[in-house]
Amino acid sequence: MSELSAPSPTGGAMAGARVGATTPARGLSGLVSRRGLGMAALILLLSFLTIYPFSMLMYGSLHSTPPGMAGEYNLDGYRQLMTREALGILLNTIGISLGKTIPSLGLAVFLAWIIARTDTPYRDKLEVLITLPFFIPPILTAMAWAMLGNPQVGLLNQVFKWATGANYSPINVYSWGGVVWHMVQYSTPFLFLFIVDVFRAMDPSLEESSRMCGASRLRTFGGITLMLMLPALTNSFILSFIRGMENFESPLFFGTPAKITVITTEMYNSINHHATPDYQYATAIGFAVMALMFLLVFAQWRILRGRSFATVTGKGYSPSVMKLGKWRWVTFGFCALFFAVTVVLPVSQLLIGSFFRFFGFYQWDMLTTEHYQAVFSSSEIWRAVTNTMMLGLVGATLTMALGAIVAYISVRTKWRGRRVIDALAWLPWMMPGMVLGIGFLWAFAMLPGPIPIYGTIWALLLAYLALGTPVATRVMTGAYAQLSFDLEECSRVHGASFFQTLWRILVALAWPSFAVGWVLTFFGIMRELSASVLLYSVGSEVLSVVLMKLWANGLAEQVSVIGLLMMLLVILFRWVQIKILQRYVTTLGA
Amino acid sequence: MSAISLQNISRHFGDFAAVDGVDLEAATGEFLTLLGPSGCGKTTTLRMVAGLEQNTGGRIVIGDEVVSDAERGFFMPPERRQLGMVFQSYAIWPHMTVFDNVAYPLRIRRRPKDEIQQRVTKALKLVEMDSFASRPAPALSGGQQQRVAIARALVFEPRVLLLDEPLSNLDARLRTQTGDEFRALQKRLGITSLYVTHDQGEAMSLSDRVVVMQKGRILQIGAPEDIYQRPRSRAVAEFFGAPNLVETTVRGCKQLANGLFELDVAGQGWSGTCRAGEAFASGVPALVMLRPETLTLADAATGGMSWTGEVASSIFRGAQRSLVVKTVAGALNVDTTAFAHPAVGSQVAIVADAAAAWALPATRQG
Numbered sequence: 001m002s003e004l005s006a007p008s009p010t011g012g013a014m015a016g017a018r019v020g021a022t023t024p025a026r027g028l029s030g031l032v033s034r035r036g037l038g039m040a041a042l043i044l045l046l047s048f049l050t051i052y053p054f055s056m057l058m059y060g061s062l063h064s065t066p067p068g069m070a071g072e073y074n075l076d077g078y079r080q081l082m083t084r085e086a087l088g089i090l091l092n093t094i095g096i097s098l099g100k101t102i103p104s105l106g107l108a109v110f111l112a113w114i115i116a117r118t119d120t121p122y123r124d125k126l127e128v129l130i131t132l133p134f135f136i137p138p139i140l141t142a143m144a145w146a147m148l149g150n151p152q153v154g155l156l157n158q159v160f161k162w163a164t165g166a167n168y169s170p171i172n173v174y175s176w177g178g179v180v181w182h183m184v185q186y187s188t189p190f191l192f193l194f195i196v197d198v199f200r201a202m203d204p205s206l207e208e209s210s211r212m213c214g215a216s217r218l219r220t221f222g223g224i225t226l227m228l229m230l231p232a233l234t235n236s237f238i239l240s241f242i243r244g245m246e247n248f249e250s251p252l253f254f255g256t257p258a259k260i261t262v263i264t265t266e267m268y269n270s271i272n273h274h275a276t277p278d279y280q281y282a283t284a285i286g287f288a289v290m291a292l293m294f295l296l297v298f299a300q301w302r303i304l305r306g307r308s309f310a311t312v313t314g315k316g317y318s319p320s321v322m323k324l325g326k327w328r329w330v331t332f333g334f335c336a337l338f339f340a341v342t343v344v345l346p347v348s349q350l351l352i353g354s355f356f357r358f359f360g361f362y363q364w365d366m367l368t369t370e371h372y373q374a375v376f377s378s379s380e381i382w383r384a385v386t387n388t389m390m391l392g393l394v395g396a397t398l399t400m401a402l403g404a405i406v407a408y409i410s411v412r413t414k415w416r417g418r419r420v421i422d423a424l425a426w427l428p429w430m431m432p433g434m435v436l437g438i439g440f441l442w443a444f445a446m447l448p449g450p451i452p453i454y455g456t457i458w459a460l461l462l463a464y465l466a467l468g469t470p471v472a473t474r475v476m477t478g479a480y481a482q483l484s485f486d487l488e489e490c491s492r493v494h495g496a497s498f499f500q501t502l503w504r505i506l507v508a509l510a511w512p513s514f515a516v517g518w519v520l521t522f523f524g525i526m527r528e529l530s531a532s533v534l535l536y537s538v539g540s541e542v543l544s545v546v547l548m549k550l551w552a553n554g555l556a557e558q559v560s561v562i563g564l565l566m567m568l569l570v571i572l573f574r575w576v577q578i579k580i581l582q583r584y585v586t587t588l589g590a
Numbered sequence: 591m592s593a594i595s596l597q598n599i600s601r602h603f604g605d606f607a608a609v610d611g612v613d614l615e616a617a618t619g620e621f622l623t624l625l626g627p628s629g630c631g632k633t634t635t636l637r638m639v640a641g642l643e644q645n646t647g648g649r650i651v652i653g654d655e656v657v658s659d660a661e662r663g664f665f666m667p668p669e670r671r672q673l674g675m676v677f678q679s680y681a682i683w684p685h686m687t688v689f690d691n692v693a694y695p696l697r698i699r700r701r702p703k704d705e706i707q708q709r710v711t712k713a714l715k716l717v718e719m720d721s722f723a724s725r726p727a728p729a730l731s732g733g734q735q736q737r738v739a740i741a742r743a744l745v746f747e748p749r750v751l752l753l754d755e756p757l758s759n760l761d762a763r764l765r766t767q768t769g770d771e772f773r774a775l776q777k778r779l780g781i782t783s784l785y786v787t788h789d790q791g792e793a794m795s796l797s798d799r800v801v802v803m804q805k806g807r808i809l810q811i812g813a814p815e816d817i818y819q820r821p822r823s824r825a826v827a828e829f830f831g832a833p834n835l836v837e838t839t840v841r842g843c844k845q846l847a848n849g850l851f852e853l854d855v856a857g858q859g860w861s862g863t864c865r866a867g868e869a870f871a872s873g874v875p876a877l878v879m880l881r882p883e884t885l886t887l888a889d890a891a892t893g894g895m896s897w898t899g900e901v902a903s904s905i906f907r908g909a910q911r912s913l914v915v916k917t918v919a920g921a922l923n924v925d926t927t928a929f930a931h932p933a934v935g936s937q938v939a940i941v942a943d944a945a946a947a948w949a950l951p952a953t954r955q956g
Binding site for chain 1: 641
């Protein structure tokens with residue numbers, strides 16, 4: 001009520017600037033209704049991206065046949081979930097996710113401590129290298145590791161045999177350990193990105209006062225530093241655990257050959273590898289996963305409520321850096337080793353793989369460039385490159401624009417309905433790509449004839465938009481939160497209108513975050529596999545799907561070529577992102 | 591024996607000297623304040639005493655124990671120095687209760703349980719926080735956190751208490767009250783305290799002695815009255831309030847019985863007497879410091895240090911009124927009672943108190 005009838009002073013100023021002081025009332029009502037229309041459109045768009053596939057998922061799980069076909073409502077899908085086999089898959093998923101999250105967290109804390117709190121040489125460079133794996137599409141390293149750790153012809157096993165003269169293979173990536181190992185490579189940098197900031201932002205006097213109280217450095221670290229970080233560690237643990245349960249690439253590549261099934265691969269198999277796709281079962285799993293995610297997010301919220309310690313102060317001193325003496329080269333070596341194993345090794349495998357006629361047979365007379373020729377002359381691959389680039393550029397731009405608007409409305413205005421918008425934008429956070437993929441699959445199939453989205457590139461674009469919105473919103477929320485309201489109000493007071501203010505001040509000051517978020521979203525689209533593999537059709541393939549098809553056809557060498565090209569792109573974009581961050585974010589912060 | 595002795599200590603960051611050859615002695619039970627603008631090296635000095643930063647030159651002795659000697663490469667880590675410290679942000683650990691925060695130093699020292707109970711209760715009583723013992727730390731106000739921080743610093747009976755701008759995060763009224771309470775507590779316990787602040791008022795009202803620092807060096811050490819009324823240099827004089835510094839020429843100088851000097855100085859068209867801390871030769875220039883509150887309004891100029899002039903501005907400050915009066919000696923700041931109310935533009939006469947007029951060498955920097 002108060003929102004509409006008694007406009008805030010900002011609304012008044014805006015109307016005054018627009019229509020002049022003579023007719024403030026008319027200008028105001030016109031503005032309010034225009035704002036109402038805009039909000040309605042936004043809610044509609046977000047509902048289409050989230051609620052619609054969500055309800056289709058529910059419908060699908062309760063209906064015996066795909067949409068449009070005669071069938072009946074029953075609970076068969078859920079009944080299938082209640083079997084011992086399905087329960088085993090669920091436990092498997094939880095086990096694998098726990099199995100990767102725990103060592104990743106330990107590793108990430110150790111790496112973050114090295115980077116943020118020791119005098120290890122070249123820390124700034126190491127930080128960039130350690131976080132690089134996070135930006136590489138997992139499908140690339142999955143394929144590289146499948147070549148490296150293949151029990152018969154894997155490069156690591158060959159080197160081991162050659163070096164020791166043994167005739168057995170110590171490494172087999174097609175195993176529980178292989179799945180976990182591949183996930184650890186991704187969750188460690190992910191967790192590191194969170195934890196290193198917590199280490200850096202901590203008020204150093206909290207630790208110094210412990211030293212003054214007589215506690216040694218070690219005791220201070222255990223009793224104060226880690227305890228203060230506990231909420232943040234719990235938070236990132238749960239996040240990483242959720243991501244582990246959503247993971248598709250690792251169990252697909254390393255679990256499926258070893259008959260290890262998790263929720264995502266089970267969904268994929270029940271649609272793609274059954275004689276008749278069992279949609280009802282797949283959607284029932286999807287729904288169960290979402291319920292589980294919801295419980296986890298709820299648990300996270302309950303655990304952390306009121307426990308996020310404000311340990312950050314603006315005081316000038318940065319946390320003390322521990323002098324390691326000779327040991328600093330050991331910590332340097334550890335960071336370098338992590339980079340070597342997670343990036344250098346798989347990239348080298350791709351490089352080697354791309355130049356030999358057959359992967360696994362590395363002799364001089366097998367050197368060839370025929371795979372490069374094959375890749376560059378394949379129209380299907382070129383189409384996929386074009387599709388991926390188009391989807392990446394357009395998708396990232398649209399996602400960030402949507403995120404910027406949602407974030408602005410939810411943190412910078414008091415407009416009615418802003419909480420609905422915020423909640424809708426967050427909803428996909430609880431939907432793994434695979435689940436959202438199935439939801440969209442049905443959602444698009446159910447659309448009336450004149451809207452041909454099903455089986456087109458638009459289907460992928462909309463799915464990417466939905467998947468990327470939570471992160472985009474979060475990035476922009478952070479960016480707006482750093483800008484004080486004074487800047488905005490100052491601009492308003494000096495006569496700029498609402499939109500001028502938004503453009504001049506917020507966009508001008510928040511654009512580094514926008515750019516960073518854009519690159520992040522672009523990476524997200526490039527690496528996306530689980531939704532794409534369900535929503536693509538002939539003509540709208542993307543690179544990750546093409547890679548998977550080539551791999552399934554045994555063309556590991558061409559996969560290597562494409563993988564290398566994607567790696568180049570990743571490094572290029574990451575470099576641009578870091579340059580932007582260095583130039584703008586640090587100068588803004590200082 | 592000094593409780594703290596800093597012997598020519600320095601802290602260099604590359605070519606930049608944050609602290610440059612500081613010598614300082616604090617007597618047992620003394621309240622010593624390091625005062626200066628931000629970046630003057632006062633906090634760095636305190637942190638070197640604490641052991642949170644390593645001095646790159648000189649020696650630090652606490653009691654009869656050398657805790658740091660740069661020349662010999664000896665450095666004792668902070669946890670072994672047995673010092674209490676109160677931080678600007680209080681550094682109360684948010685994951686513990688008030689009791690646990692204060693008990694921490696004793697638990698580190700593995701004291702028996704009943705002793706911890708008794709000493710923590712006593713320390714909390716000292717700062718009147720005993721009824722808050724079971725509160726979680728984030729549920730405290732700033733002033734309460736500050737008290738807990740003091741209790742935690744005192745609970746293990748440290749040799750010296752270090753305080754890094756402990757009042758700066760409190761609001762103005764609480765600041766004065768807490769400062770006075772802390773000073774009373776410090777006197778009662780007789781604990782040697784090294785206090786860092788940029789607030790002149792705090793330094794004046796709390797300290798036994800004040801150390802004025804600038805650019806990593808000590809400008810002057812003395813009792814608050816000395817520093818305020820008898821500064822050695824223009825920089826120290828200007829650090830407190832807005833003193834009038836009038837350019838004069840010395841005409842005569844004689845030593846007084848209390849060791850000070852009386853100068854005969856002349857300005858443009860006027861002359862008078864003032865005090866000085868050192869002998870001046872005749873004919874050299876001197877700056878005469880006239881604190882605004884030592885100038886009074888009179889009916890007419892009386893000769894000596896008195897002038898007439900036009901009131902250029904008048905600001906009511908509640909307890910007093912600040913005037914700017916244009917005279918032959920320059921535009922003078924005058925603080926008078928709020929009831930005196932000369933109109934802007936009117937002519938007034940100003941008389942200086944010769945005992946409060948203080949001469950500085952015009953050429954001395956820093």
